[in-house]
Amino acid sequence: MHYIDVILPIPIPKLFTYSITEAEVGFLKPGMRVSVPFGKSKIYTALVHSVHTNEPYAYEAKEIHQILDDKPVITQKQLEHWQWISEYYMCTLGDVMRAALPNAFILESETLITSNKDGVFEESDLEDDEFLIFEALQHQSSLKILDIISILDKKNVLPVIKRLLDKNVISVDEEIFEKYKPKLVRYVKLQSQFSSNQGLQDLLEELSRAPKQREVIMTLFSLSAQTKKPIKVSELTEKSKASSAIIKALIDKDILEEYFIQTDRIEYSGEENNPIKKLSEAQTIAFQEIKNSFETHNITLLHGVTSSGKTEIYVKLIEDILAQNKQVLYLLPEIALTTQLVNRLQDYFGEKVAVFHSKYSSQERVEVWNQVLNKSSKAQIILGARSSVLLPFQDLGLVIIDEEHESSYKQFDPAPRYHARDAAIVLAHLFKCKSLLGSATPSVESYHNTRINKYALVELTTRYNNVLMPDIELVDIKDKQKRKRMTGHFSDRLIEEMTETLKEGHQVILFQNRRGFSPIVECNTCGVSPQCPNCDVSLTYHQYKNQLRCHYCGYHAVMIKACEACGSLDLDNKGFGTQQVEDEVKELFPKCNVARMDLDTTRGKYGYEKVITALEQQEIDILVGTQMLTKGLDFRHVKLVGIMNADNMLNFPDFRAHERSFQLMVQVSGRAGRTEERGKVLIQTYNPFHRILQQVTTNSYLEMFEEQMDERRNFKYPPIYRLIKITLKHRDYNKVNMAADWYAKSLRLVFKTDVLGPEFPPVARIRNQFIKHIIVKIPPKQSVAKTKETIIKINNSFLAVKDFRAVRVILNVDSY
Template sequence: MQYFIDVILPIPLEKLFTYSVSKPEAEFLKPGMRIGVPFGKSKIYTALVYSIHNVKPEVYEAKEIHRILDEHPIVTAQQIKHWQWIAEYYMCTLGEVFRSAVPSAFLLESETLILRNESVEVNESDLEDDEFLVYEALQHQSALKVQEVSSIIDKKNILPTLNRLLEKKVILLKEEMYDQYKPKLLRYVKLGADYLSEQKLESLLESLSRAPKQSQVVLSLFQLQAVKKKPIKVSDLEEISGTSKSVIKALVDKEILQEYFIRTDRVNYEGEEENFSLKKLNEYQIEALNVIKENFKAKKVTLLHGVTSSGKTEVYVKLIEECIQSGKQALYLLPEIALTTQLISRLQDYFGEKVSVYHSKYNIQERVEVWNNVLAKKPKAQIVIGARSALFLPYSELGLIIVDEEHESSFKQFDPAPRYHARDAGIVLAGLHQSHILLGSATPSIESYFNAKTGKYGYAEIKRRFGNVLMPEIELVDLKEQARKRRMKGHFSERLLEEISNTLDAGEQVILFQNRRGYAPIVECTTCGHSPQCPNCDVSLTYHQYKKQLRCHYCSYHMALQESCQACGSPSLDTKGFGTEQVEKELETLFPQAKTWRMDLDTTRGKHGYEKIITAFEQQEMDILVGTQMLTKGLDFRNVSLVGIMNADSLLNFPDYRAHERCYQLLTQVSGRAGRTKKQGRVLIQTYNPFHQILKQVSTNDYVGMFTEQLYEREQYKYPPQNRIIRITFKHKEYNRLNEATEWFAQALRNALRGNILGPEYPPVARIRNQYLKNILVKIPPKQSAKKTKVIIKRIEKSFNAVSQFRSVRVIYNVDHI
């Protein structure tokens, strides 16, 4: 009897592929194990076993597998079910979800090795110069990697050279798989077995009397062993004895010391053994907690709507504690890595080493370790805190999922596929594990609040801030009026400057919010009006003063700031608009004695970038923090009493149906950073339109009013929450072909689905990285089946790809586009 396996390959192809295996292999393999399989002409990929069966494929001859990579499954059956739901709902392939879900260290791809062909006599005079260089290198080395060949012949494209060498039979090619993950091993030492008796020890110390450094090492080892009952690290011994590695190595060579290695995790909790006891909840938190538990009993997704600084985290901590005591795992999802840094220390105070962290700023090796710890149900991975990718870890006993700041758009993945929303995917994951799920926010998304109002979700509310601190006082500053009266200094109104200096005099801190990084978005010639544009995208270049550069924020193209206009040669250049850098510069001249810092993508690039800034601000090492939307997300600073919003209009005037909802959420969240402990905070919002409805609702904290208005508008224009939307984006480098392709697709959609098709239309930035973009928006009314609509769209895509001139146009689906 023949045995076959179906596998998931990490490539964007719809089908599963079948490979043949022997009987012992079939008995050993289980779904969720990784294997290396040949695919295409010579490539070897890491595939995941999906099922084992005896059905021979009809269309192609099943190849044999290359090798088995795991002894146990690294992916659970529940994970594969979850992946299938994501692939089906978000209109992508299982392979794309597989690639996105597992740490890249698990996806070994083969590397081509170039070997010398020993069986052929080579006439060196027949070889060209570059061929001879490769041949000569192979005389000294048994195998070369592709990059090594590239540096030897100093060419990027080495394929022609390798092809000529293959034709002349000088070289052979071999595919080899390398494991990217290496466990971290720490070096430890102990006294050699021969010297454990006292007599031997005495004679050893006498024999070392002429080598004072070596005898110092042995004595230091005794000291350490007396103090620590744990194994002794080489680095510790080196430090205590004040000697070098070579002295310890000499003792190891003499077999006086014995060295050994212990495998250890890269991320370890190094806090106190004793953990803090949980804070006592106030009456409003207890009331909300009881409502949440009632809803959990009814197996409902629950929304916790608590104003900023109402102590939602303490409620989460209480629920996490109960979840852990019942022996289950808890997942805490956050939208932004910046938030995790502050929250990790809070959770570690309560739960110590039970907390694991998982997000993209961690390196590959660290992510693999967290994955393995969760899979093995280790105590140190009982609570997982992370950004949206933490959803994909191999949980086996998940008891609770918390989605904090659930309204955040960062929970939605934009590129590459799968373009999933972590909140919605989390709700499905909770369903698969029969676990509880809580969504928390001070400004819930309109969808979640609508679901709570219609009874689909449970709903709990905390209306008061913790410690009965008053909500911040919000004041709108009319920039039109200030400019008319000549009361502006740079981008600061007189009112804002007055408040900043009062706050600094009182020894308190200030946060300023401007949702654009860089110095200025446009550099313009005052003579001819020319401004430098990106050659690859349809946007102007942003000026970054600290690097004296003009940069494109879409493709990272950059050039030095020009001394004169590129069009007319005039030296008079001026900047239009302003970003965080310019605000920081102006503050340095207006308040030279204050310490100012900024927090945006440019200053938080490293792994600990966020942590350094947040910790320094918490410890009051700086007075003013200028930042982009990173600042708005649930951070807790005790000493901030003033928040200034530099320009609210840039958030309102945005061509997007969610612009007003987003503006309300951002402004309320950033206002919530002010006055979180004793004194009432102040918020100043600078705007050219202080009578705008949304700004009035922010200043009176009227969430329900905003919700009612937005819901009415969305019903009128057929947008979510009642209607579903799918945005289809088309990409191609030829302008005319893209136009033809999108018109064809839109017409086919209109024929199949009748109305509710918008477009094709160019987005505001219509070309990125030399690819033109065009969008079609499909609106699905409540009575129409979303599943059937997706099937129809996929069917149209098949016909679309059958048209030869459209085949090169890339089609991207974004379900529930936000």
């Protein structure tokens, strides 16, 4: 007997074994998809992990349903990478498979109801709703559950189906259907009998009484002569100004023949191979240093100030790898960044650039997946957000991780909770290729790795064309408020600089790291503010929809007119978000074009693109936005950046708050003055003497790094210690408390003082579930693998306790 082990797209820790026939053994290979029965009636798409002859001893192996692929859809290297992610981030292979495979690859099963031909029953025994289904099956061969719901006009139809099954009226089958549909484009050509000159002449004479049809034939003939390419129906209708009905009439008359060609949903239409820019002297030195560092190190950190031209160095390195006919993975933290970078890379490399991120449809992702898998010339450079590390690379030659310090590289929910930067470095190691990390404000971990010689370090200290770094000025808003020099949330200094910048024809960016209009609506009489019914947070006021919204669970309600506690009409807004800044700017500068870039305005597939393009083409004078603006975007005409309030970032309860604030402010400052004229940055704050703000004004990364490292050593935080965060969730407050205490006591028996908690986070209830955190710190000399093994043993014991089974446990490795 022969068997296969498969990965199922569900969070079960072990692989499952199925039996296969002699004929299937020779055909099946690891990485192919098969559909398999699992449990009582479920059918899943599974991935073949291995083929063997070992019979499972705990259960009887079922047979597979069908083979879904002719060749593997994932590679052996990819399987190894998945295995590493699963072990390192303490999740199952099923979790990784679910995250990696495009949805269209994971087939769905649908219940089909058919008439039971062998069933013996009396029609008079059927109730009204049963008879309706029986009658429908006399006209249709099968019905889906959704069809039955619409026939009976009620949601719960399962009792009716069960009664029909008991009476032998129907039978139930599971039908597997493929979700991916190739895109077919419709083309037309003349039937062969009209292709000669004489045939065409006779046809035109025949159509002399149908001038519109004659016009279509004439247009088709001239288009064919011009392009020598197949003619699309859409192109023919546009050029001949004919309706699709006329073309259909010509097809019905057997004059035109229609046919379909499968095409990619994403096609590059521009001109390629613009000459790659010549590197400046500083860039050339950095480029050479990177090449030299790759001889001794596998990973190099490029620490280059904002606007130093890191992208041009990446382009040169990519050029070298493409000459070797290898693939390049170029990781970016934010979809907003891909929009701008795609155009730049396509100018150099044309259709060799493929893009992969979550705003792409399922079908588009399948096409990119297949191009990478087949090493197509259309996917030699893969540009994408964190999920692109899970693609099926064949021959990877270089991994570039831009803005490597970004927290967006970490996946928080659902599992696998991987960090794309670290996963990409491991992927590069599997392919024995080099990794390049780039940032103007590297993470403390990466910079620490250069200090201990784990990574090589290359520095680029000057901006491209020797443009000066922006002039950063701190504005004390406490003092401005005392002197009555504030207009709304704008100091007189900021208004003055904005007026001057706009007068000179430059653009302004205003940064406020909160979306919405105001974070809190408060009653001035009793001090109560509206709370989310599902989470322990105040609702945020969104003025454009006149709504109160929860940014954790999405709950929304109409803005209240009076206080729900005391009935007072005296309501006030506390704090401010991007919407309020936008409204105030419109009042202060009524003649300017103002736009906003946050999660609310960029929800659509092309949301980012529209805003970025409008700013590049100077259709926008002032752009208000959240941290989306900070990440490596290149705007030529922005001269002034205003940070509306620096304090809410600095006072965040997180050991990384100061590091993140420094990175965020330096990055957003870097958007100013990227051409010849020096940029200006104004930071509004209540505490201008804060160490981090002083370090931002002088751009002293090293000072910030040394200070943070001292703190991390003293308080045992990364990169000196490693962290594993354990989160427990349940709807019952007491149950979470009991479960968390049990878990923490078990951990303390082994790890002693290196266990923090259990503790409620600042927001202790989200989506009606109470949350408690426990943190395990791993000292430098302690084995990380052994620590994880111990945690998994404790976790299994925890889940074996009947009272705790309903409590959800989330294990998050490197939870920062």
